[in-house]
Amino acid sequence: MPRRDDLQSILVIGSGPIVIGQACEFDYSGTQACRVLTEEGYRVILANSNPATIMTDPAFADRTYVEPLVPDVLEAIVERERPDAVLPTLGGQTGLNLAMELHRRGVFDRFGVEMIGADAEAIATAENRDRFKAAMTGIGLAVPESGFAYTLGEALEVGDGIGYPVIVRPSYILGGTGTGIAADREELERIAAAGLAASPVSEVLIERSIAGWKEYELEVMRDRADNCVVICSIENFDPMGVHTGDSITVAPAQTLSDREYQAMRDAAFACIRRIGVETGGSNIQFAVDPRTGRQVVIEMNPRVSRSSALASKATGFPIAKIAARLAVGYTLDEIRNDITGETPASFEPTIDYVVTKVPRWAFEKFPGIPEVLGTRMQSVGEAMAIGRTFPESLQKGLRSLERGRLGLNCDPAETMYHDWDDDELVRRAAIATPDRPFHLEAALRRGISVERLYEATGVDPWFLDQIALLVAERARLAGLAGPAFLGRAAWRRAKRLGFSDAQLAWLWSAPERPVAEREVRAARLAAGVRATMKTVDTCAAEFEAHTPYHYSTYEDDDEVAPGTRPKVVILGSGPNRIGQGVEFDYCCVQASFALRDAGFETVMVNCNPETVSTDYDTSDRLYFEPVTWEDVTNVLDAESAAGTVAGVIVSLGGQTPLKLAGDLPDDLVLGTRPDAIDLAEDRERWNALCAHLEIPQPAGGTATTFEEARAIVGRIGFPALVRPSYVLGGRAMEIVYGEDDLRRAMDELAGFGSLGREGGLSARRPVLIDRFLEDAIEVDVDSVRDAAGEVVIGAVMEHVEEAGVHSGDSACVIPPPTLDPGTIRVIEGHTRDIAAALEVVGPLNVQYAVKRIAGVPGPGHHQEVPAAGTQVFVIEANPRVSRTVPFVSKATGVPFARVAARVIAGATLADLRAEGLLREPVEGDHVSVKEAVLPFARFPEADTLLGPEMRSTGEVMGIDRTFGLAFAKTQAAAGDVLPAGGTIFFSLADRDKDAGVTVARRFVQLGFSVVATAGTAARFEADGVPVAAVVAKVGAPDTAGPDAVDAVTLLEDGKVDLVVNTPRGRGPRADGAYIRRAANQHRVPCLTTVAAARAAAAGIADRSRHPLTVTSLQEYHAGGQLPLTAELPLA
Amino acid sequence: MSGAVRLDGAAPPTEALLVLADGTTFEGEAIGWWDPAGPAVATGEVVFNTTMTGYQEVLTDPSYAGQVVCFTYPHIGNYGVAAADSESRRAFCRGVIVRDTPPRPSSWRAEQSLAGFLAEQRLPGLTGVDTRRLTRHVREAGAMPAAFGPVAGPLAVDEAALKAAALGAPGTDGVDLAAEVTTAQRYTVGEGPRRIVAYDFGIKRAILAHLGRIATVDVVPAGTPAAEVLDARPDGVFLSNGPGDPAAVGYAADAIRQLLGRVPVFGICLGHQLMARALGAETFKLRFGHHGGNHPVRRVGTGGVEITSQNHNYAVVEGSVAAMDVTHVNLNDGVIEGLACRDVPAFSVQYHPEAGPGPHDASYLFDEFVSLMRRGA
Secondary structure, three states, rough: OOOOOOOEEEEOOOOOOEOOOOOHHHHHHHHHHHHHHHHHHHEEEOOOOOOOOOOHHHOOOOOOOOOOOOOHHHHHHHHOOOOOOOEEOOHHHOOOOHHHHHHHHHHHHOOOOEEEOOOOOHHHHHHHHEEEEEEEEHHOOOOOOEEEEEHHHHHHHHHHOOOOEEEEEOOOOOOOOOOOEEEHHHHHHHHHHHHHOOOOOOOOOEEEEEOEEEEEEEEEEOOOOEEEEEEEEEEEOOOOOOOOHOOOOOEEOOOOHHHHHHHHHHHHHHHHHHHOOOOEEEEEEEEEEOOOOOOOEEEEEEEOOOHHHHHHHOOOOOHHHHHHHHOOOOOHHHOEOOOOOOOOOOOOOOOOEEHHHEEOOOOHOOOOOOOOOOOOOOOOOEEEEEOOHEEEEEEEHHHHOOOOOOOOOOOOOHHHHOOOOOOHHHHHHHHOOOOHHHHHHHHHOEEEEEEEHHHHHHHOHHHHHHHHHHHHHHHHOOOOOOOHHHHHHHHHHHHHHOOHHHHHHHHHHHHHEEEHHHHHHHHHHHOOOOOOEEEEOOEEOOOOOOOOEEEEEEOOOOOOOOOOOEEEEEEEEOOOOOOOOOHHHHHHHHHHHHHHHHEEEEEEEEEOOOOOOOOOOOOOOOEOOOHHHHHHHHHHHHHHHOOOEEEEOOOOOHHHHHHHHOOHHHHHHHOOHHHHHHHHHHHHHHHHHHHHHHOOOEEEEOOOOHHHHHHHHHHOOOOOOEEEEEOOOOOOOOOEEOOHHHHHHHHHHHHOOHHHHHOOOOOOEEEEEHHHHHOEEEEEEEEEEOOOEEEEEEEEEEEEOOOOHHHHHOOOOOOOOOOOOOHHHHHHHHHHHHHHHHHEEEEEEEEEEEEOOOOEEEEOOOOOHHHHHHEEEEEEEOOOOOOOOHHHHHHHOOOOHHHHHHHHHOOOHHHHHHHOOOOOOOOOOOOOOOOOOHHHOOOOOOOOOOOOOOOOEEEEEEEEHHHHHHHHHHHHHHHOOOOOOOEEEEOOOOOHHHHHHHHHHHHHHOEEEEEEEEHHHHHHHHHHOOOEEEEEEOHHHHOOOOOOOEHHHHOOOOOOOOOEEOOOOOOEEEEEEEHHHHHOOOOHHHHHHOOHHHHHHHHHHHHHOOOOOOOOHHHHHHOOOOOOOOOOOOO | OOOOOOOOOOOOOOEEEEEOOOEHHHHEEEEOOOOOOOOOOOOEEEEEEEOOOHHHHHOOHHHHOOOEEEEEEOOOOOOOHHHHOOOOOOOOOOOOEOOOOOOOOOOOOOOOHHHHHHHHHHHHHEEOHHHHHHHHHHHHHOOEEEEEEOOOOOOOOHHHHHHHHHOOOOOOOOOOOOHHHHHOEEEOOOOOOEEEEEEEOOOOOOHHHHHHHEEEEEEOOOOOOHHHHHHHOOOOOEEOOOOOOOHHHHHHHHHHHEEEEEEEEEEEEHHHHHHHHHOOOEEEEEEEEEEEEEEEEEEEEOOOOEEEEEEEEEOOOOOOOOEEEEEEEEEOOOOEEEEEEEEEEEEEEOEEEEOOOOOOOOOOHHHHHHHHHHOOO
């Protein structure tokens, strides 16, 4: 069944911003889909609100709508573009839900759009728990027994029927309130009572508890001819009870016999057929009772998922790409396997290595949230590692995480566990936490038995035995006096178990005689043991592979084919984390494309399975490796042996590769010199440079102790900004207002807190302390300088939130809405001077704070501010791409990452202009706003206050004709639709009250009813802003008269439509924290700065005057061709 | 759970070497059973198998007689060994080569560790081998004789001895390996309503399980004359899988020629090759064969694709099968995977619809055999 010719255009729905549970795996799948559909000659229409993605690069679709992924907007896109079909299965849960909503609204019927891949019936059957269970039972597959109950009596009846233990899950609750496991009838009585009380609809689901069972997943594909194949089997290290996204997972399944595996395979096919996924990929989860082998189906996703991205990278079988081809009519046997080039895609990959995925969490960003894993996913990213054995891949995976760990213990951080006695260690291991594998290794090293640990944790003895092998090997190695005492066989054995040179260096170091990582490497190479590069080929070497997708291991021979073109090695950004996500992958991928076009052979090194960069056909060669010095050096050695390496790019993958710059061979680092990178990071050298250039900086200094810090503050005064050097995402950054705060901040940075684990303080990594500029406007500039000295400014971006909110958590705007031309000129001039002084070759991001002496006009105001009344301070400069680069490209139409990459590799801006790659930015008719997306819905207990520590996981972009419209789109895209009217609740800090009055007045003009806490209300009324009601402080009803209710009660009762709460005081016990938490839990939009409230007012105002319009990037970038309704309002 | 994890390294690994007939060598460590009387040299034809599960079924499949099996998946032995998974009364292969064996199995089904099984079966083995390099070598150079043994310890042999043994090892061409593995006595299994005579050229228990559900099965030695079979007036005759070169089992092809047209016939693997030869087709040796559980096969009649379990080094020459239609084709390399006679009720497949190990996609073929028997000769 060949390509469907009855379709001409296809709408692809992306997954929107990166959030926990939905990360850049959908950029990977969506990008693959867009490429395939374009190759097949279809007109591709893409909708995705996430500007950091590769798929929204205008080259990947005919029409790219960077618009909010909400039903009204999608409907407008469908109406405008009239696609023949929609592909809903590649955009995660967001894409699936949106497609279902449009289907329900009749939009697809009305415009004749066919759902391809999976139809509404199939999606509904898979997604609805009751229907799914009925469907599975109907085809004879076991599911965990369950039933709903509405009274205590019913609950006990259900529980008795199922048999204990059971899990009680109240319906429609957030954060797992009322959930619990009941071991017997008495416990059920207690837990069900609490659960019924917690559920707003008095409904609880009671389900057989299978916590402790083994968890498996099969990735399955099906085509129109009903051919089914399993792409990959996955076994979880953590037993049932930990969300699979938070589990360490291993491919292929390790402990299933063929009989059991084939039974699971049969069940998976029966499931996909029954659900009716006509074409494409699905993943099906199973739980297996380790005592009896009994298998039950847990759930299935009728779409491409995080696991399918993992399975694609784990096997080399590109699930999303094939799914897209299947959706347009092909069958599996009609599609070629790219890797072998000869065999068809209708086969089941077999692998000859072990893949381990390890999640990365960000608990350190959310104080007060317990670091305990459960059924709700909390990780923000993941790393994958390939080794020939499980221990090797596990150790590679753990060092890929960049949590400061060198492998599975055998590193400085392992001393954390020394103080615990055996029982404590077992108790800790029994709780699923990010550190569980480390606890298990430590326990085994103490001689605690595998049996006891299995009993305590449910981690299969097979995995524990494998960790025990590491323990045994370590004992052998520790018995040797140092690297000089190992022969070839001993080295080979250690390296085959995945020990890093850095682990061994630590193991052999003594206080009086430290052993360096380089020393270990040198001794090992001298003994003839070096990394060998093997190939991921889908077929365990049965056929010749044509796609160079490699991983390192310690075997006999290499498989890297010689190359003829000069090679550029691009270092990727590793696992997603807060502060370093898909935007850096965007830059690496763009670089790879640009350099390949320019005649280089591109070599990618990365370890994040979710990304486009780790797609084997993004670059000429892919090394799926940790981005550490040892692993990168191995790649450089292998590539040097197979041709000429022109150099390494360290400035496109965020902080991860940049940190390596100084340790790599200087002549191989392309672009800005490592010394200049150090200059920008080294506070004293940087200060001297700024002084020399006469660019003002906030006063400050560096400290490694509290005393030094106090001396600095004595000089510069409070408030002060305290932050560690060499980190990204404002890690542990804090504004301190007094000496106690300062002492606590320094203690945290120095001690064995989470940051201590990441390296702690040293003279090399001191704390930076600067005067904090209150109420300053923050400005970001992205630029590129070439070797000839020309500098091009990509964009000057003005932040909506004032300085003090981390730039990654702040909305920002192109063009700057309130900066005057004179100030912009000053900022551009400083940027050029800094670029020249650092001799930057490539990207440079500079952050400024603009402090106004005159009054502070808000965004949307077109008030002229004389440059004379404004002072520009430089905050920091980073000679690397920033997270705003993809946003800048989409706002201006200039492929900025490609330009940067070409310049790094030697081109001049003049060359690129002549080539047509470097264009003039599109300006004029549109405003672009980038807004951060925060993960608070996942952490209902967290304070939603924004601060200098970045906590957003992703971003959205809004483009429209006015700032207000664009801003309103970003809010909708981020999940908080701004209300058109209703009640707005204000609770402001004293310093925000001046500005707050103006904003409140604006909301009253817009028809809102204002309520406020006593102090805020008094100030509003004094300035003539009508206040409808005074709201009591939380826990202090007397503050607002006898009848007043507090804000939390108002929010619970649904009487507030928008919250503006700015911080005062610190810590979770403060009044504001309760308000923000309640808003978060009841999903009421909550703005925590006056600036954001001002922007929201502009958005609400503009939106009320202008109907929704949607416009593609291609139209914006063509310039002057906007389908304008010619309304260009002034706010 | 059995045995203790080897934590102390008390039994240091014994260095060993694999030497191929072309002189290529591979390092490893000796595992399994070695005759204490020496010489500790194992020989056989090296083939690789790409299945990730089912090592026990592979090791006990009589079709591997004369061969040393290299598993491409690195961890072999994870879930141990269970009697129910054995495909025959013992292991017929000559040795096993792996990258790693775990300290002990983990499975509720495990009755024995792989190490225990190798010892019981007197099967020598190598671990720690760069099995991917070996696989790539065999892929390029073809399946070839090899020898391996310890090069340290009390049973040490030297490289030259291994090289000589590899060169001296018989290949499989022209060797009647079926005669070595077939049953000495006829026996009966199954309780199905029909009566089938099954030729045992190395029959797997998974096949007998399938046949036993549809018939009472008389399993007969490979050399059983056709007349003897026909005297039993069976509803159908089954030709089993088996090891080695079909050209060396001429007597079986002769018998089959006499059966075709008189009784419905179904053949699998070697049985398929022998049926084709009985009708005048030629067979040839593949460079490295098909050994795995993921081979895509097109069913010509429907166009559908089956993922199949395969284990063969020889195949039927295309175009040499005048009296038969090709019913199944391997999508990887176009090899004939199934044939049906035009004029007589007989069909055969090259692959293994009985699985054991492998996917169940083609189990419908046993139903087709029932239909064929229902129609009669």
